[in-house]
Amino acid sequence: MENFKVPTMAEMTARGEKPEILFWVGCAGSFDDRAKKVTKALAKLLHHAGMRFAVLGTEESCTGDPAKRAGNEFLFQMQAMNNITVLNGYEVTKIVTGCPHCFNTLKNEYPQLGGSYEVLHHSQLLQQLLDSGRLKVEGGAYRGKKVTFHDPCYLGRANDVYEAPRRVIMRLDSLMTEMKRSKANGLCCGAGGAQMFKEPEKGDKDINMERAEEALALKPESIAVACPFCMTMLSDGVKLNNMEGEVKVKDIAEMIAEAMDL
Amino acid sequence: MLSQFLFLLCLATGIYFFARKIREVSSNIHLGRPLQINDRPGDRWKVMARVALGQSKMGSRPVAAFFHLLIYVGFVIINIEVLEIIIDGLFGTHRVLSFMGSFYDFLIAAFEWLALGVLLACFVFLSRRNIIRLKRMIMPELKGWPRTDANLILVTEILLMSAFLIMNATDSILQARGAAHYVQAGAFPVSGMLVPFFDGMSNDALILLERSCWWFHILGILAFLNYVPYSKHLHILLAFPNTWYSKLSPKGQFNNMESVMNEVKLMMDPSAVPAPAAPEGTPQRFGARDVRDLNWKQLMDAYSCTECGRCTSSCPANLTGKLLSPRKIMMDTRDRVEELGRQLRIHGPGHDDGKTLLNDYIRPEELWACTSCNACVEACPVLIDPLSIIIDMRRYLVMEQSAAPAELNGMFTKIENNGAPWQFSPADRMNWTES
Structure with missing residues (x-):
């Protein structure tokens, strides 16, 4: 990062320090070019809020979510147990993820394998930081702009988190507009259940096109997302509708960071 | 006496075959792997009360929710009437609960309005399936038996409710004429509207019609009871245990194997003590x-x-x-x-x-x-x-x-x-x- 260094758990531990929270970056957040921008935005926000956070860096490995959803319980559990060994080794107690899939897996599926942590999705942490005043947004790039939010399945239905991302968006003073299929009735972007890593089965339409069209019909200036897979699927959908010039797909963390000129 | 004996025979046969089929369904369900579900009983009762009894998830489709509620409430409440029919049938009485006086009038009037509601809902549902042809009602997996099953249920309910109303209409005429055995009881706000169709008939014809409807209604209910476990309509019973035993953990949490x-x-720790081997027989897949x-x-x-x-x-x-x-x-x-x-x-x-x-x-x-x-x-x-x-x-x-x-x-x-x-x-x- 330009003006600060993101510490790893190894570095912090070597200095005898403990972070307030571990930032679980996730594979998409580490490797996907678009998702990396979201990771940076989130890191800037955490830094700006004065949070002492660390990442696992090269010690982080896939949570095993796509393996579990695809039916490969062996691979999932091997990933999980290796990660749990690392996390417990650092005595991690609190984690924030930039991805609802990592969030769901760490929060719900690690405890039975010996890994119990307080796990937050970044929408929840941002809401806390905004509510407590550790982050302040005053107007900014999205004031008065029409925004719609696409619920990630693994944040919404899977874990009943519907309000946190909306409360974060509200801070932007933008014009929030809801799709007909939202919250518990939200339509999947098409990437869950390991679909991200395969071609769709035969059908007459791709799911991300169906969802992108629904969002575009509201004529928003931005489609807000909170998941790197939704980001890919909806960006592709918007592009295939030739609307990428007019409508931006943005993660809520990026939007807050932009509004704060970070 | 003969009719009481016949009634008892029908009732016993109906209940026997129903119980036998339910045992069969239960043993089929137990073909599944064992699984212990008895944690958080308090929450489970709440979920059952809210979702099954209170129909809380129906509301997301308001039209279906409204008409389904009519049938649901009608079904549950009109069954109080079945209790009276059973007592009357076994003991040869007529409208045995009429000693409750004006409360009985209220009950019968309520049943009649509910019966009308059920009729209306059944016609709406038939038209959604067969005339409006809602997309989810005509999908490929419903071809053949499932579609017939759905229509059969609706038609049966229409017939049962019609018999109930005609029974009351003819009964009320007989009551007004002071026919023997027909005690003055009940209020008939809906079936009263059917009176003009029947009041030209003789007492004998009316009694025959009233008795036929009475028998049709109760035999129909017994037959329907036996049909339910073979049909998609089994949800009226299983909705309750099924919600009680439902998953309470977050939907995103898949079970741990x-x-x-x-x-x-x-594999990861060779020194770990292996779990006791599965009991003999085929290893679990x-x-x-x-x-x-x-x-x-x-x-x-x-x-x-x-x-x-x-x-x-x-x-x-x-x-x-x-x-x-x-x-x-x-x-x-x-x-x-x-x-x-x-x-x-x-x-x-x-x-x-x-x-x-x-x-x-x-x-x-x-x-x-x-x-x-x-x-x-x-x-x-x-x-x-x-x-x-x-x-x-x-x-x-x-x-x-x-x-x-x-x-x-x-x-x-x-x-x-x-x-x-x-x-x-x-x-x-x-x-x-x-x-």
Whole structure:
């Protein structure tokens, strides 16, 4: 990062320090070019809020979510147990993820394998930081702009988190507009259940096109997302509708960071 | 006396065959793997009260919710009337509960309004299926028997309610004429409107019609009771236990496979003590190939399904033309467990009929279309979980048959080799911090 260094758990531990929270970056957040921008935005926000956070860096490995959803319980559990060994080794107690899939897996599926942590999705942490005043947004790039939010399945239905991302968006003073299929009735972007890593089965339409069209019909200036897979699927959908010039797909963390000129 | 004896015979026969079929359904459900579900009983009662008794999940489709509520309330309350019919039938009395006086009048009047509501709702539902032809009512998996089943239920309810109202109409005329045995009792706000159709008839004809309707109503109810366990209509009973036993953990939490956990622990730590071996017999399969690989709750889910199709109509895969239909998953599971149960009763418990839920009923292409988004689970008014069956069948395909789609096998290999579902070096995990 330009003006600060993101510490790893190894570095912090070597200095005898403990972070307030571990930032679980996730594979998409580490490797996907678009998702990396979201990771940076989130890191800037955490830094700006004065949070002492660390990442696992090269010690982080896939949570095993796509393996579990695809039916490969062996691979999932091997990933999980290796990660749990690392996390417990650092005595991690609190984690924030930039991805609802990592969030769901760490929060719900690690405890039975010996890994119990307080796990937050970044929408929840941002809401806390905004509510407590550790982050302040005053107007900014999205004031008065029409925004719609696409619920990630693994944040919404899977874990009943519907309000946190909306409360974060509200801070932007933008014009929030809801799709007909939202919250518990939200339509999947098409990437869950390991679909991200395969071609769709035969059908007459791709799911991300169906969802992108629904969002575009509201004529928003931005489609807000909170998941790197939704980001890919909806960006592709918007592009295939030739609307990428007019409508931006943005993660809520990026939007807050932009509004704060970070 | 003869009619009382006949009545007793019909009642006993009806209840006997109903109980026998229910035992059969129960033993079919227990073909599933054992599973302990008795944690948090307080929460479970609450869920059942809210979702089954209180119909809380119906409201997302208000038209269906309203008319369904009419039938539901009608069904539950009009059954008080059945109690009176049974007492009258056994003891040769007539309107035995009429001693309650004006409260009885109120009850009968309420039943009549409810009967009218049920009639109206049945006609609306018939038209949704056969005239308006709502998309979720005419999907391929409903071809043939399921469609007939739905129409039969609605027509039967119309006939039963009509008999009830005609019975009351003729009864009220006989009461007004002071016919013997017809005590002055009841208020007839709805059937009163039918009086002009019948009041030209003689007392004998009216009595014949009244008795016929009375017998038709009770025999119809007994017949319907026996039809229910063969039909999608079984949801009227199973909605209650099915919601009680439903999953209380977050929808995103998929169950932990302990059989796998034991092996993984051994693999990662050779000094670990192996879990006691499974009792003799076939070792447990990973995932589900047939209904016996599913747990009993998943089979109860299948019997609780009334094929409303809310799941399928909210499934992103189905909406975009893929083969997957969560409703079909549930219908196939029930059909298969019924078939297997029948075979085992005929040929003995060791029988193998050579068929399986996977392939003979459900094709892998359906399973691989699922995004695990939980829309189907969210949509179900009786908390059925089609996703858990889909995932268990994927587990079988992947862990027993190595039959995942090639791209997914590639993804697995990348996770194994470099700890990410894409081909990147773990050493590059911090690259995002630069530039």
